[in-house]
Amino acid sequence: MQGLTATLIRGLWYVAVPGDAVKPGAMLPKTLLGEPVLIGRGNDGRVFALRNLCPHRGIPLHYGTFDGEAVACSYHGWKFGRDGGCVEIPSLREDQPVDLPKIRCGAYPCVERQGLIWIYFAKDGEAPSGSEAEPPRLPVFGHDVAPALKIVLPFPCSTDHAAFGLMDPTHAAFVHTSWWFKKDPTKLRPKEKAFEPSELGWRMVRHALPPQNIAYKVLGQNVSTEISYRLPGLRIEEIRGDRHAVVGLTAITPVDAENTEVHQFFWVSTGWAKPLRPLLEHLMTVFLDQDRVVVVRQREGLEAKPKLMLINDADTQARWWMRVKDEWLEAQAEGRPFANPLKPMVLRWRS
Ligand code: FES
Ligand SMILES: [Fe+2]
Incomplete structure (x- = not known):
């Protein structure tokens, strides 16, 4: 029978926060399913979720800054785009080419529906598919209607x-x-x-x-x-x-x-x-x-x-x-x- 802990289930969409908890250009750190997650909203209004750890030295990314396009780490300024790929390493010189997109902090599938931000927690890094291709759709109300x-x-x-x-x-x-x-x-x-x-x-x-x-x-x-x-x-x-x-x-x-x-x-x-x-x-x-x-x-x-x-x-x-x-x-x-x-x-x- 159930004690203090539960087995966490994956391959499913979870409600992370209500949409208005993250304004454009803002980011919000959360622990979800035991993982450090950084939820953000770009200047274009679209939401995203990153693994909240810098792959360089492991500092949580939320200590850094977000300009509405990319998150810059607070330690050495590496920047990560909303898909989790690295877009800039300030210390690099011109003759030091690095395959930046290969450096990733990791991103979660993240969508906003009916006024809620949903995040998909994969079992083995798979993309959401089948019945879980999209978060559950609530009846009666439209795609863009937020809860009262x-x-x-x-x-x-x-x-x-x-x-x-x-x-x-x-x-x-x-x-x-x-x-x-x-x-x-x-x-x-x-x-x-x-x-x-x-x-x-x-x-x-x-x-x-x-x-x-x-x-x-x-x-x-x-x-x-x-x-x-x-x-x-x-x-x-x-x-x-x-x-x-x-x-x-x-x-x-x-x-x-x-x-x-x-x-x-x-x-x-x-x-x-x-x-x-x-x-x-x-x-x-x-x-x-x-x-x-x-x-x-x-x-x-x-x-x-x-x-x-x-x-x-x-x-x-x-x-x-x-x-x-x-x-x-x-x-x-x-x-x-x-x-x-x-x-x-x-x-x-x-x-
Ligand atoms: S620890 Fe993040 S850039 Fe170095
Ligand atoms: Fe109750």
């Missing part, structure tokens, strides 16, 4: 425990205890939801949401939702009414094997979210922080390496997460396409 709401919190836990928390249907009454959300843990109700396999994971089949809930009334009549979970740790919820739609994305991005960043985004088709943004982002942060506090406390226990358990049906999705992840790793090791191991199923619990 966004927050991120550091979770001091592995991606496995972050994922378990994300797909856990029975913790809310005990963990999310703010007055504006609170459910009475003494009044849990039976729930039954249909699930089916979907791309790189599974989804809770579309179902109607309670029409009496005021938050859903904004979307019009006949409000329904579909929630999908997929590698490498994305929860995508699409809530639709006859007037408006909301798409939520929670993205789990590993900092390293035992630390995770949890991003939460919402795209909305109405203008009402804009003036309410500070309030809504505050509420999102309070809510997500309740999940974060759980993993901080859980960590205390995991240090003692306890034996853990998964229980039906409440933990079936946690089990699916491990199965889908294991299948991804096996398919990669055997050099064959991913074959979804899940079957349609109805899960029942009380929450």
Whole structure:
């Protein structure tokens, strides 16, 4: 069972940061999947990601400068273009030819879609291809529509425990205890939801949401939702009414094997979210922080390496997460396409 660390999975696109975290001409160092990454945006607005280490003496490149075209190392001024190739070594004399493009700091495939910067972490340096040729496309909203709401919190836990928390249907009454959300843990109700396999994971089949809930009334009549979970740790919820739609994305991005960043985004088709943004982002942060506090406390226990358990049906999705992840790793090791191991199923619990 899962302890403090998780196996990190590769050959997939990860959410690195929201697009507006990196302005034109700026660079931002991050540790992602245990690797030093330097994200930047050129003067032309295009984003890129380099391995944040100078191949000369290993100093992180972010200590240097970026002129919107190339990153200059702070130690001897070697310059690297946005494809990771060296473009200049100031110390060279005219009679000292060096094949500059052969000197590389390394670059990651990096694209901006729907207001997010995605980075592809290859397994063996391969280019993104097949189902992962592009980052996952979120439904409803266009290529260039940025989320209206966004927050991120550091979770001091592995991606496995972050994922378990994300797909856990029975913790809310005990963990999310703010007055504006609170459910009475003494009044849990039976729930039954249909699930089916979907791309790189599974989804809770579309179902109607309670029409009496005021938050859903904004979307019009006949409000329904579909929630999908997929590698490498994305929860995508699409809530639709006859007037408006909301798409939520929670993205789990590993900092390293035992630390995770949890991003939460919402795209909305109405203008009402804009003036309410500070309030809504505050509420999102309070809510997500309740999940974060759980993993901080859980960590205390995991240090003692306890034996853990998964229980039906409440933990079936946690089990699916491990199965889908294991299948991804096996398919990669055997050099064959991913074959979804899940079957349609109805899960029942009380929450
Ligand atoms: S260490 Fe980067 S240029 Fe020398
Ligand atoms: Fe939660």
